[in-house]
Amino acid sequence: MAAICVFCASSRTLDQRWLDLAAETGAELARRGHTLVSGGGCVGMMGALADGARAAGGRTLGVIPQALVDLEVADLASDELLVTDSMATRKTLMIDKSDAFLTLPGGLGTLDELFEVWTTATLTLHTKPMVLIDTDGFYRPLLDWLGTLADQHFLKPAGLQLLTVANSIPTALDALESHLT
Template identity: 80%
Template sequence: MAAICVFCASSRTLDQRWLDLAEATGAELARRGHTVVSGGGCVGMMGALVEGARAAGGRTVGIIPQALVDLEVADLASDELVITDSMASRKILMVEKSDAFLTLPGGLGTLDELFEVWTTATLALHRKPTVVVDTDGFYTPLLDWLRAVTDQNFLKPAGFDLVQVADTVPTALDLIEATLT
């Protein structure tokens, strides 16, 4: 199956429902036979994601900069842990090692990763599917703003359409799998 990179929060102070979503996502990816590619952390949603995947028999690949390894937040249980010299090189490897991208709720780091793969897709540097999981309308305000930006010609409609949106993880994975086949 595919290597699917999941962008999500690594905060230690999240509500349990977000951790549960991430854990269920990891389990669903593993159940469907996909490898989980993550930012290589063991905390927050990122930690729950990889724990869920491994508990369901899935394979995990973590990509993390040395600075975060030094903070002792690396997912040392990863089947493959790649240590980079910077956040920028981390993102490059995440794109290279993945067949598709799934974005769960998150903060600035998650948005940075989403916009990196979205921007490079608009430049035709890759043609890998990208899906945002808009659980409980988490991303609705951002998506509304991006539609307005598109309406004002700052983003071409074709560029906007390079990212798909789903309200649930199973629907998001169905979208990815339909694109990969």
């Protein structure tokens, strides 16, 4: 099956519902036979995601910069853990190792990763599918703003259409899988 990269929060102070969403996402990826590619952390949603995948028998590949390994937040239980010299190298390697991208709720780091992969897709540097899970309207304000960018010609409609928005994990994975076959 596919190597699916999931971007999500690594905060230790999140509500349990976000951790549950991440764990459910990891488990569903594993049940469908996909390899999880993640940021290689063991905390927050990122940790719950990897734990959920492994608990359901899935394979995990983590990509993490040495600075975060030094902070002792690396997912040492990963089937494969790649350590990079920087966050920029981490993102490049995550893009290279993945067949598709899924974005869960998150903060600045999650948005940075989403926009990196989306920008490179708009430049046709890759054609890998991207899905954003908009649980409970989490990303609605961002999506509205992006629509305004397109309306004002700062973003081509074709670029906006490269990102699929889903409201559930099964719908998101169905969308990714439909582009992978």
